[in-house]
Amino acid sequence: MTPEEKFMFDLEGYLVVRNVLSKEEVDQCNEVADRIAREQFEIYRDDGLKLARNITLWDPCVQSLIDHPKIIPYLIELLGPSIHFDQDYCIFLDKGGSKGPLHAGTMKSKTELLPFFYTYRDGIMRNGLTTLVYALTPVRKGDGGFCCIPGSHKSNFQLDIPEDVMYFRRPAHYVVQPELEPGDLIIFTEATVHGTMPWTANHERRSFLFKYNPGNTVSWANYYNIDDYDHLTENQKRMMMPPGSHGPKKPPRLEVIAP
Numbered sequence: 001m002t003p004e005e006k007f008m009f010d011l012e013g014y015l016v017v018r019n020v021l022s023k024e025e026v027d028q029c030n031e032v033a034d035r036i037a038r039e040q041f042e043i044y045r046d047d048g049l050k051l052a053r054n055i056t057l058w059d060p061c062v063q064s065l066i067d068h069p070k071i072i073p074y075l076i077e078l079l080g081p082s083i084h085f086d087q088d089y090c091i092f093l094d095k096g097g098s099k100g101p102l103h104a105g106t107m108k109s110k111t112e113l114l115p116f117f118y119t120y121r122d123g124i125m126r127n128g129l130t131t132l133v134y135a136l137t138p139v140r141k142g143d144g145g146f147c148c149i150p151g152s153h154k155s156n157f158q159l160d161i162p163e164d165v166m167y168f169r170r171p172a173h174y175v176v177q178p179e180l181e182p183g184d185l186i187i188f189t190e191a192t193v194h195g196t197m198p199w200t201a202n203h204e205r206r207s208f209l210f211k212y213n214p215g216n217t218v219s220w221a222n223y224y225n226i227d228d229y230d231h232l233t234e235n236q237k238r239m240m241m242p243p244g245s246h247g248p249k250k251p252p253r254l255e256v257i258a259p
């Protein structure tokens with residue numbers, strides 16, 4: 001991560017990294033999606049939302065995104081050397097589709113302790129659940145899709161965001177929707193308030209989401225089973241270990257190997 005990227009992530013709670021996937025990698029993922037996605041959608045809503053979980057089982061090219069060499073330095077910088085792969089899914093949207101309103105942040109639940117946080121101390125950024133969104137189709141200004149409130153990971157007034165803004169009934173200048181080319185990546189901490197604006201473009205939004213935690217925390221209750229996968233890399237195996245840091249039954253979590 002460059003000093004400017006660290007500055008931007010600390011300032012805004014999210015970052016757009018351009019050209020993480022090559023054209024060949026994007027084409028491969030789109031070809032797999034064309035071939036497989038339709039039978040896999042767990043959610044296929046009339047409004048245009050299509051969502052499937054465990055897309056890393058679709059094809060080796062999707063599995064390879066778990067520890068893509070270009071993302072490992074970002075994960076280590078933001079989560080520390082021990083990383084837990086929490087969950088993966090795709091969000092495809094047809095015109096009119098949306099996954100949901102603005103949500104997450106650090107204070108959205110008054111009762112539940114969420115594993116969403118952002119802190120900085122002694123030169124180290126520490127994040128809870130951190131999400132990578134790969135764009136497989138273009139996202140232009142006003143198309144909708146991923147949006148967030150930059151800087152909200154540090155806001156002390158998250159509970160005061162008005163409901164009509166949360167539900168996109170009233171546009172607010174502090175909600176941004178990044179423009180993306182296929183192969184671009186958004187990295188954000190779930191401590192940043194974010195959501196999915198209704199999709200307005202004629203083409204399909206295709207995005208793959210990969211979520212990670214520090215090695216001793218978890219968000220999604222279903223852990224990965226390494227027996228479901230062929231040819232896991234060493235880093236993939238390490239990141240798929242159940243979360244935790246101590247305990248007699250637990251094999252020592254090994255640090256992710258930097259490329």
Ligand SMILES: O=C(O)CCC(=O)C(=O)O
Nearest residue numbers: 099133145146194195196
């Ligand atoms: O549309 C997006 O990329 C955001 C998705 C999201 O916030 C979620 O799945 O919880």
